[in-house]
Amino acid sequence: MTNVSxxxxxxxxxxxxxxxxxxxxxxxxxxxxxxxxxxxxxFKNQNRFETREHPMPVALSIEPTTACNLGCPExxxxxxxxxxxxxxxxxxxLDNLLGEIGEDLIYLTFYFQGxxxxxxxxxxxxxxxxxxxxxxxxxxxxHFINDKSASAIVNSGLxxxxxSIDGTTQETYSSYRKKGKLEKVIxxxxxxxxxxKELKSIFPRVYFQFLVVKPNEHQIGDVKKxxxxxxxxxxxxxxxxxxxxxxxxxxxxxxxxYARYEEGKNGKWSIKNILDDQCWKMWHSAVVTWDGRVVPxxxxxxxxxxxxxxxxxxxxxxxRGEAYTNFRSALLKSRSEIEICKNCSEGTKVWA
Ligand code: SF4
Numbered sequence: 001m002t003n004v005s006x007x008x009x010x011x012x013x014x015x016x017x018x019x020x021x022x023x024x025x026x027x028x029x030x031x032x033x034x035x036x037x038x039x040x041x042x043f044k045n046q047n048r049f050e051t052r053e054h055p056m057p058v059a060l061s062i063e064p065t066t067a068c069n070l071g072c073p074e075x076x077x078x079x080x081x082x083x084x085x086x087x088x089x090x091x092x093x094l095d096n097l098l099g100e101i102g103e104d105l106i107y108l109t110f111y112f113q114g115x116x117x118x119x120x121x122x123x124x125x126x127x128x129x130x131x132x133x134x135x136x137x138x139x140x141x142x143h144f145i146n147d148k149s150a151s152a153i154v155n156s157g158l159x160x161x162x163x164s165i166d167g168t169t170q171e172t173y174s175s176y177r178k179k180g181k182l183e184k185v186i187x188x189x190x191x192x193x194x195x196x197k198e199l200k201s202i203f204p205r206v207y208f209q210f211l212v213v214k215p216n217e218h219q220i221g222d223v224k225k226x227x228x229x230x231x232x233x234x235x236x237x238x239x240x241x242x243x244x245x246x247x248x249x250x251x252x253x254x255x256x257x258y259a260r261y262e263e264g265k266n267g268k269w270s271i272k273n274i275l276d277d278q279c280w281k282m283w284h285s286a287v288v289t290w291d292g293r294v295v296p297x298x299x300x301x302x303x304x305x306x307x308x309x310x311x312x313x314x315x316x317x318x319x320r321g322e323a324y325t326n327f328r329s330a331l332l333k334s335r336s337e338i339e340i341c342k343n344c345s346e347g348t349k350v351w352a
Contacts, residue, residue, distance in 0.1 A: 017233065019202045020135070023159055024106065027133030032058070035104045043283045046332060054320055054328075056104040059285035061298060062097070063112035064089050064119035066290060069143055071178040074242055074251070076301050077113040084303045088119050089290040093311060094128060097288065100315050102132045110138040112287055113301055117144040123156040130157030139164060139209065141180060145188030150195035153204065161204035163189055163232075166211045168222040175215040176251075189230050208235040212258035213251040220258075241299075241343060245269045260345055271343060275336045279346045282331065286319065294318045296327055299340045 038055040066086040068077040076082050098105075108129045110116050116138050119125065129136050137160035145153070153161065165185050167173030173182040193206060208227045212220065220237065227235040239260045242249045248269050253259045261269045282296045289295065292310040293303045305327060308318030318324065327338075335341045 017205050020159060020205055023203075024135055027135070028106070029103070029133075031103055032106055036106065039284055043278075043280060046278065046283070046328075054324070056101055056316070056319065057285050058105065059107040059109070060097075060101075060105055061109040061112050061285070061287045062089065062094065063114065063288065063290045064110050064116040064122055064125060064138075065114040067118045068113075068115045068141075069118065070115070070141055070180050072176055073178065074240070075113070077115075082113075082302055084289065084293070085291060087290050089125065091121060091125065091128075093292055094125055097310060097315060098128060098132060098134075102129070102134060105129075105132075105134050107135045107137070107285075110136065111140075112289065112298060114290075115141055115144070117149065123149075123152040123158075126153075126156040126158045130159075135159050137162065140188075141177065142185045142188030142192075143181065145192050147191060147195070150191045151199070153192060154195050154199045154201050158204040161192060161206050162209045162236075163206065164211065165189075165208050165223060165226075166213070167216045168219045168226055172216045172219055176211065176213055186226075186230070189232065193231055205233045208232050209238055210235060211238045211240050212253050212255075213240050214253050215251070217253045217255050217258060239345065241345065243343070245271070245343070273345065273347050275341065275344075276347050277332055277335045279331055279335065279341070281346050282328070296324075297340075297344075297346075299344050304340065305338075 035055050036058045039058060042053070042055060065088045066077055066082060067088070068075070071079060073079070110122070110126055116122055117140055126136050126138070136158050138158065139162040142163045163185065164177070165173070166176050167182065170182045173185070174180050189206065192204070196204070196206070208223060210216070210220070210223050224235050237258065239258055240251060241260060242251050245252065245261045246269055248263065252261050252269070256262070260272060262272050263269050285297070287295045287298055287300070288310060289303055294307045294310055294315070295303050295305055296307065307323045307327065308321055310318060331338060331341065
């Protein structure tokens with residue numbers, strides 16, 4: 001059984017920042033707290049409780065769009081490799097979702113696949129969740145941040161803006177972020193920080209996310225320096241998932257700390273973490289695609305494990321339905337037999 005504590009498991013992402021923590025506690029109603037506690041208890045006792053009684057999720061990711069302006073090699077959105085339909089999230093789908101589970105939700109990420117700010121009403125979507133006291137976050141390549149959009153982002157109430165920057169020179173940056181322009185990332189960062197100051201807002205907190213791969217690992221020190229110079233609130237280093245790793249992969253970093261995979265004595269590569277038969281991510285959160293498909297986690301990029309279609313049925317009936325219950329039971333029995341769970345970082349550190 002896991003040794004995660006209640007606080008660190010539910011709020012781990014947020015405790016690093018005082019302003020984010022303050023927002024969280026301000027909006028932690030007794031209902032949210034009660035639901036979160038029940039969820040955590042059910043996780044600790046997962047082998048004894050009937051998974052069908054599952055308390056509501058405390059966190060959710062929703063996909064504003066599948067469209068993306070870049071073409072990153074390990075991303076189905078950039079490579080246009082989806083088999084599921086592509087499109088933009090409709091406002092009424094979000095309204096209905098928030099209407100049903102907004103009172104229990106604590107954290108909502110407006111991101112799954114695609115570049116979220118391509119959605120023409122991204123800031124209105126965020127504002128809807130923010131007005132309900134839900135912590136909001138998104139992740140962007142920052143290519144669409146300009147003076148006008150920066151005002152709208154700040155005014156939406158967005159709490160956390162994660163900017164992907166995977167290199168400090170154009171050549172390194174675009175070796176993974178194909179078609180990306182580093183100068184746009186830097187100018188977008190400067191613009192949002194200046195706008196936040198101009199509008200005297202403490203949000204969004206702005207973080208650089210540096211996905212460590214072999215071609216950029218030599219720039220780890222440089223990106224820390226750049227983040228400091230620009231005044232971002234932090235720089236986070238993320239280990240990278242790659243699809244083909246058994247025979248090695250040119251993207252796997254040589255610095256062990258940043259690699260999710262290791263080479264065995266037989267020359268074959270494998271994922272480092274032990275595949276425990278449990279998953280906190282799937283237990284406390286879910287992902288909703290732009291068209292309402294509910295999937296267990298962000299590793300299911302093509303919605304292979306669709307648990308139900310929100311809109312055709314309620315979220316609660318999907319969350320407590322047969323497909324979800326069977327998926328949870330299968331994972332508790334043997335995680336390594338579920339294809340998406342075999343190459344998954346759950347149970348290990350994603351942030352190095
Ligand atoms: S892929 Fe990972 S995060 Fe998703 S359900 Fe499986 S173990 Fe959990």
